Amino acid sequence: xxxxxxxxxxxxxxxxxxxxxxxxxxxxxxxxxxxxxxxxxxxxxxxxxxxxxxxxxxxxxxxxxxxxxxxxxxxxxxxxxxxxxxxxxxxxxxxxxxxxxxxxxxxxxxxxxxxxxxxxxxxxxxxxxxxxxxxxxxxxxxxxxxxxxxxxxxxxxxxxxxxxxxxxxxxxxxxxxxxxxxxxxxxxxxxxxxxxxxxxxxxxxxxxxxxxxxxxxxxxxxxxxxxxxxxxxxxxxxxxxxxxxxxxxxxxxxxxxxxxxxxxxxxxxxxxxxxxxxxxxxxxxxxxxxxxxxxxxxxxxxxxxxxxxxxxxxxxxxxxxxxxxxxxxxxxxxxxxxxxxxxxxxxxxxxxxxxxxxxxxxxxxxxxxxxxx
Numbered sequence: 574x575x576x577x578x579x580x581x582x583x584x585x586x587x588x589x590x591x592x593x594x595x596x597x598x599x600x601x602x603x604x605x606x607x608x609x610x611x612x613x614x615x616x617x618x619x620x621x622x623x624x625x626x627x628x629x630x631x632x633x634x635x636x637x638x639x640x641x642x643x644x645x646x647x648x649x650x651x652x653x654x655x656x657x658x659x660x661x662x663x664x665x666x667x668x669x670x671x672x673x674x675x676x677x678x679x680x681x682x683x684x685x686x687x688x689x690x691x692x693x694x695x696x697x698x699x700x701x702x703x704x705x706x707x708x709x710x711x712x713x714x715x716x717x718x719x720x721x722x723x724x725x726x727x728x729x730x731x732x733x734x735x736x737x738x739x740x741x742x743x744x745x746x747x748x749x750x751x752x753x754x755x756x757x758x759x760x761x762x763x764x765x766x767x768x769x770x771x772x773x774x775x776x777x778x779x780x781x782x783x784x785x786x787x788x789x790x791x792x793x794x795x796x797x798x799x800x801x802x803x804x805x806x807x808x809x810x811x812x813x814x815x816x817x818x819x820x821x822x823x824x825x826x827x828x829x830x831x832x833x834x835x836x837x838x839x840x841x842x843x844x845x846x847x848x849x850x851x852x853x854x855x856x857x858x859x860x861x862x863x864x865x866x867x868x869x870x871x872x873x874x875x876x877x878x879x880x881x882x883x884x885x886x887x888x889x890x891x892x893x894x895x896x897x898x899x900x901x902x903x904x905x906x907x908x909x910x911x912x913x914x915x916x917x918x919x920x921x922x923x924x925x926x927x928x929x930x931x932x933x934x935x936x937x938x939x940x941x942x943x944x945x946x
Contacts, residue, residue, distance in 0.1 A: 574685065576647060576668045578620040580660050580675075586610045587774070587795050593617035598666055600656050605630055606648075607869035608749055611640035621668060624650035628686055633705050633868050634698035638686050647685060649673075654681035702864075709864055709875075716876035720836045723845070723877055724884040730849050731831040734788075734808065741767035742852035744843050745775040745786070747795075748866065750893065751859030755782050757895050758856070767856065770847060772840045775859065776800035790846065791839040793819030801828060808832075808846065810839045837877025848885040855889045862891065 582600030583589035587610065593599055595618040603610060604626040614622055628638045628650040641648050649668060656673070659680045660666065667674045673681045684690075722728070743762065745751065755778070761767075762784060771779050773791030777800050780786075789796060790808040801807065801823070807830035811817035815834050823830050835842050840860050847855045861867060862882070867875050882889065 576621040580664050580666045606637045608637040611637045615644040621647045625652045629694040631694050631697035634695045649683040652681045652683040713876045720876050723836050724880045733831045737850045737852040739853040741854045742847040743767040744770045744857045746772045746840050746859040747774040747778045748859030754858045754892050754895050770843050772843050790843040810842050841877045841881045844885050858892045
């Protein structure tokens with residue numbers, strides 16, 4: 574195999590994706606490349622993806638790299654050299670066999686990921702999942718007591734965030750399958766018109782979908798400038814001590830925002846905000862709720878998420894995966910019934926019309942003459 578393109582690299586895959594154009598070669602450093610990141614890379618149509626780390630380890634089962642293979646994008650991982658130290662952004666590189674060249678000089682080697690490698694790693698990952706689950710559970714329980722204030726009165730909503738007045742709230746996270754699930758609940762969005770709360774990059778997902786969020790909650794590291802100025806109220810998620818890395822960006826853009834210091838993730842904050850501001854129903858799309866989600870994100874536990882869902886559960890409807898539950902299809906019998914239903918009134922109206930009656934009389938008269946009556 575021989576692949577050539579301009580190298581684009583970043584230690585953060587989500588920061589790299591917007592810079593990628595078709596024909597580039599994406600150079601990433603992403604241990605256990607998750608499905609969401611793989612899908613985002615595939616959409617940019619690079620000639621290849623080079624991962625300095627292992628795209629699928631045997632720690633737990635996931636098929637993130639399969640998204641790239643299905644899209645026909647080759648994936649080279651386990652590269653022997655740190656290409657960011659030997660390449661400049663935009664350098665043209667060539668991958669021949671499993672060796673990477675720049676200006677006819679070898680700069681690294683790796684392995685091509687194929688279906689067999691994926692199958693073997695997933696099989697071993699299933700065997701190791703029990704160990705990972707035990708470690709994950711212990712971490713969750715160890716931290717649950719320390720994060721109890723999140724649901725026991727320690728969570729404070731700034732007065733600038735208005736009441737939801739018992740309306741529905743739609744919380745959108747750019748998680749696995751979010752596009753398909755949004756499409757499935759499109760009628761709900763247009764009919765009920767819930768207040769829309771985007772979590773970080775979920776704002777861009779909604780805008781692409783044609784919906785402008787009412788609130789954007791997060792540390793503002795994975796949301797575009799376009800989304801930040803869409804008119805949504807910005808809620809900056811800060812650490813409990815008040816430090817917020819995203820504050821500098823918002824201040825530089827001279828945007829108004831409110832700060833919510835809190836433990837847990839930004840989606841935890843979004844769900845709690847909807848709950849405390851009296852949303853009648855909270856519909857969640859793309860949220861992270863299981864061990865594979867959290868291992869993909871590199872989180873060692875889910876104490877805050879467990880506690881938040883324990884509190885808001887009576888109002889929460891998780892729409893994640895709804896697209897896999899049912900996809901409406903038009904059965905042929907339904908189509909024939911619709912055509913028949915349309916033809917019946919047309920026939921009745923036609924028969925009652927004067928031209929139709931005259932035509933029928935003429936046909937009857939011709940028939941009688943023909944038989945000699």
